[in-house]
Amino acid sequence: MTTLHLKLLVWRQAGPHAAGRFVRYDAPDLSPDMSFLEMLDVVNERLIAQGEEPIAFDHDCREGICGSCGLVINGVAHGPMRGTATCQLHLRSFRSGQEVVIEPWRAKAFPVVRDLIVDRGALDRIIAAGGYISARTGGVPDANAVLVPKDDADAAMDAAACIGCGACVAACPNASASLFAAAKIAHLGLMPQGQPERPERVLRMVTQMDMEGFGNCTNIGECQEACPKLISIDVIARMNRDFLRASMFGGEGRVTGGGEA
Amino acid sequence: MELRARIPSGPLADKWDRHRFEMKLVNPANKRRYTVLVVGSGLAGASAAASLAELGYQVRCFCFQDSPRRAHSIAAQGGINAAKNYQNDGDSIWRLFYDTIKGGDFRAREANVYRLAQISVDIIDQCVAQGVPFAREYSGYLANRSFGGAQVSRTFYARGQTGQQLLLGAYQALCKEIARGTVVMHPRTEMLDLILVDGRCRGIVTRNLVTGEVLAHVADAVVLATGGYGNVFYLSTNARGSNVTATYRAWKRGAAFGNPCFTQIHPTCIPVSGDYQSKLTLMSESLRNDGRVWVPRQAGDHRAPHEIPEPERDYYLERKYPSFGNLSPRDIASRAAKEVCDEGRGVGPGGRGVFLDFADAIARLGRETIEERYGNLFEMYQRITDENPYRVPMRIYPAVHYTMGGLWVDYNLMSTIPGLHVLGEANFSDHGANRLGASALMQGLADGYFIIPVTIGDYLATTRLEKITTDHPEVRGAMEAVERRTSRLLSVRGSRTVDSFHRELGSLLWDKCGMARTAGGLTEALRRIPEIRAEFWENVTVPGSDAHLNQALEKANRVADYLEFAELMCRDALHREESCGGHFREEHQTPDGEASRDDDRFAYVAAWEYAGDGAEPVLHREPLVFENVQLAQRSYK
Ligand SMILES: Cc1cc2nc3c(=O)[nH]c(=O)nc-3n(C[C@H](O)[C@H](O)[C@H](O)COP(=O)(O)OP(=O)(O)OC[C@H]3O[C@@H](n4cnc5c(N)ncnc54)[C@H](O)[C@@H]3O)c2cc1C
Numbered sequence A: 001m002t003t004l005h006l007k008l009l010v011w012r013q014a015g016p017h018a019a020g021r022f023v024r025y026d027a028p029d030l031s032p033d034m035s036f037l038e039m040l041d042v043v044n045e046r047l048i049a050q051g052e053e054p055i056a057f058d059h060d061c062r063e064g065i066c067g068s069c070g071l072v073i074n075g076v077a078h079g080p081m082r083g084t085a086t087c088q089l090h091l092r093s094f095r096s097g098q099e100v101v102i103e104p105w106r107a108k109a110f111p112v113v114r115d116l117i118v119d120r121g122a123l124d125r126i127i128a129a130g131g132y133i134s135a136r137t138g139g140v141p142d143a144n145a146v147l148v149p150k151d152d153a154d155a156a157m158d159a160a161a162c163i164g165c166g167a168c169v170a171a172c173p174n175a176s177a178s179l180f181a182a183a184k185i186a187h188l189g190l191m192p193q194g195q196p197e198r199p200e201r202v203l204r205m206v207t208q209m210d211m212e213g214f215g216n217c218t219n220i221g222e223c224q225e226a227c228p229k230l231i232s233i234d235v236i237a238r239m240n241r242d243f244l245r246a247s248m249f250g251g252e253g254r255v256t257g258g259g260e261a
Numbered sequence B: 001m002e003l004r005a006r007i008p009s010g011p012l013a014d015k016w017d018r019h020r021f022e023m024k025l026v027n028p029a030n031k032r033r034y035t036v037l038v039v040g041s042g043l044a045g046a047s048a049a050a051s052l053a054e055l056g057y058q059v060r061c062f063c064f065q066d067s068p069r070r071a072h073s074i075a076a077q078g079g080i081n082a083a084k085n086y087q088n089d090g091d092s093i094w095r096l097f098y099d100t101i102k103g104g105d106f107r108a109r110e111a112n113v114y115r116l117a118q119i120s121v122d123i124i125d126q127c128v129a130q131g132v133p134f135a136r137e138y139s140g141y142l143a144n145r146s147f148g149g150a151q152v153s154r155t156f157y158a159r160g161q162t163g164q165q166l167l168l169g170a171y172q173a174l175c176k177e178i179a180r181g182t183v184v185m186h187p188r189t190e191m192l193d194l195i196l197v198d199g200r201c202r203g204i205v206t207r208n209l210v211t212g213e214v215l216a217h218v219a220d221a222v223v224l225a226t227g228g229y230g231n232v233f234y235l236s237t238n239a240r241g242s243n244v245t246a247t248y249r250a251w252k253r254g255a256a257f258g259n260p261c262f263t264q265i266h267p268t269c270i271p272v273s274g275d276y277q278s279k280l281t282l283m284s285e286s287l288r289n290d291g292r293v294w295v296p297r298q299a300g301d302h303r304a305p306h307e308i309p310e311p312e313r314d315y316y317l318e319r320k321y322p323s324f325g326n327l328s329p330r331d332i333a334s335r336a337a338k339e340v341c342d343e344g345r346g347v348g349p350g351g352r353g354v355f356l357d358f359a360d361a362i363a364r365l366g367r368e369t370i371e372e373r374y375g376n377l378f379e380m381y382q383r384i385t386d387e388n389p390y391r392v393p394m395r396i397y398p399a400v401h402y403t404m405g406g407l408w409v410d411y412n413l414m415s416t417i418p419g420l421h422v423l424g425e426a427n428f429s430d431h432g433a434n435r436l437g438a439s440a441l442m443q444g445l446a447d448g449y450f451i452i453p454v455t456i457g458d459y460l461a462t463t464r465l466e467k468i469t470t471d472h473p474e475v476r477g478a479m480e481a482v483e484r485r486t487s488r489l490l491s492v493r494g495s496r497t498v499d500s501f502h503r504e505l506g507s508l509l510w511d512k513c514g515m516a517r518t519a520g521g522l523t524e525a526l527r528r529i530p531e532i533r534a535e536f537w538e539n540v541t542v543p544g545s546d547a548h549l550n551q552a553l554e555k556a557n558r559v560a561d562y563l564e565f566a567e568l569m570c571r572d573a574l575h576r577e578e579s580c581g582g583h584f585r586e587e588h589q590t591p592d593g594e595a596s597r598d599d600d601r602f603a604y605v606a607a608w609e610y611a612g613d614g615a616e617p618v619l620h621r622e623p624l625v626f627e628n629v630q631l632a633q634r635s636y637k
């Protein structure tokens, strides 16, 4: 069986206030069928066996759906494979002997916690600002009482596929969270159930995004390239339209029917 | 210990209604005086925390991930069942109830399962109201698909990301309450012990995973929704962080553990590819709607699949179970796969795999339809295996997936510790000895949205609780126990990594307490586990300290619990001298190799009580009484 030998350059940082630095690790005898995170597991097992502290990185599902993982690999958020989260990346995307630089997401709104782990709490706060439909538990109509045109449901699902990993922020030269916020705004704004709160939602989420220290969107498009779910930058245009309408008309900016966009 | 299931009397269909009426209520104005801790933010925890907060309770919610949205529920793919009968294909609450009881091989409570089927219809309404983008027909109506163990089409889905969309719905409801200040969220926080005062559960001890700080939280009631323990096997389809710690520590504080040996091995997962493997990936059961499972007729036939002509293929599920075919329940499909591989007819490296073939479906429906139904699953398969399933059949093999066992709860979802409630996969649940596909999401949301908000009120309204503070001796004691254990783990400084112990334990369990179990194998496992555990405490190495984010320490804590818990599983498996559902004792099978139940001796829930370290746990039995269904040998032929 062919094996791979990678030369890693990994960002190590003991804590939020500590200075970080790159450390070299040699990673020989790897299988091309390994996932990228399994490669880090192997490196970590060797470190621990030598009594050294393992490289800290976030991960959980390892199926590209929980949004925990996220590494900048050779300067690219989630690495070289388009539409693929770090945990779904396999070593067959690399050449033996290659140098691989591994860094955390870098953005003012995402302070480093340790090594490759950052604090993405700002994303939760953007959702808490309005990324929901205020339906209390109980007392709702039958599920088929309100019809949703299939195209709207499909488009809503495309946007709702966001895993909240933060790659869009990491990839954006302005560290903007627009793709993240806009995806939620599009998802809810395309569903008939999401109409009543649509103007307030966009105003509140955009305000929160600014407060968290994310940058502005200048339509560069790096975010959609880095998105593991390939969410289209079109949702940002939609958010901007909703925002404009809501700022001009406030609650009057309500529109019915989710289809336009 | 007394097991009081508190199942309401009266006809099955009226029990829940009547019980809701008979329960005591907390006056709306008083609710804000009560604090409830919800540990877990998966479907069960997030839905409970949001719904309790809406009612007015002060809620604190905990999860170990950096955000509640990342709970393991996010990974559920295929769908959620509900007895809506939107397809007019003969479904009903009764049929969902019956399918679930039968699917569980008659080892679940009738009353709970019936209630689950009743509530299933409300869940879909709730999720649609939250904006969950379920799949739709061109008419705008909701679409359905079929799942194993059912002959009706009652599964609602959002592409292959149903769990994600349902969890985001619950998470957004939770965020709405966090914004209102009624829920305080504690992410990256792990519960490590339970606090009991005067025999009642009054709080938890947590470790902040970023700073290492150990804290006590006191409250009026605690809800555990911490998921399943499939990772005791090391390799499973669960997220890497899923663990038994919360439920196991509750067990050691006096909560009975129900049916710990009931684990589900899912038939369709991507086979193991190397010893570096860190987890196994599920290929959703919904694929069996259109995929056909087969192996070569001849042992040792290594030809490429397209070179094997039709007559030389064995579509063994269709052959053995003509009426359910490829949609036979999971336990049955898994065992059948093991059987053909044991016969030397398995495919792929190591011969541990069977084909799941879409060629017929693609020919019949066109590639586009298949892509629309399963596109993301096909992509995931290709990404992992580097093979294109539109062209060559998938290779799949069974893997550990779900745990039916869990903390024992009464009809109100309260454990044997008053004030400690358990929801979702963490409780011993409504699935008996085998869970049907698309029923875990249903159960988690039934528990969280609709059951606990009512039953916890009854507990609080009927219980007098003294005020306590974190200075209470029981609280200090629990905190010190946690700190002692952490320093003990850090002080061993041996030479083996935590993972190496976990792998060793996992492969032992897979061999002896997996798809097929024997008295001899289980006895052997019970001898080996304490040896592995002893070595762990002498020779494990955990670098770093407890005062910072330390993932090696987190793992060590969890694996130390697995090393004890595994013994309880094997003990339970050894005592249950029958085969039922996912628990297959080779000594107990019918002449044609099907599970052979022993209803006279084993129609009960095995609830184990902790009796002290080193002492044998005590077995209590909750008899299962079937008044509405006839116990029968499960047949899917
Ligand atoms: C790959 C996969 C696909 C699946 N697909 C389906 C499907 O299609 N349909 C279906 O019905 N079921 C499916 N299931 C099963 C289903 O997803 C789970 O059973 C269900 O989501 C469990 O939900 P839960 O809320 O009980 O627990 P989880 O979602 O596991 O949540 C557990 C929570 O507890 C927290 N936690 C755990 N321990 C601690 C601790 N010590 N301290 C603090 N917090 C803690 C975690 O952080 C998390 O928030 C699938 C399972 C898998 C693995």
Ligand code: FES
Pocket: A058, A059, A060, A061, A062, A063, A064, A065, A066, A067, A068, A069, A070, A085, A086, A087, A088, A163
């Ligand atoms: S670990 Fe869950 S998305 Fe990568």
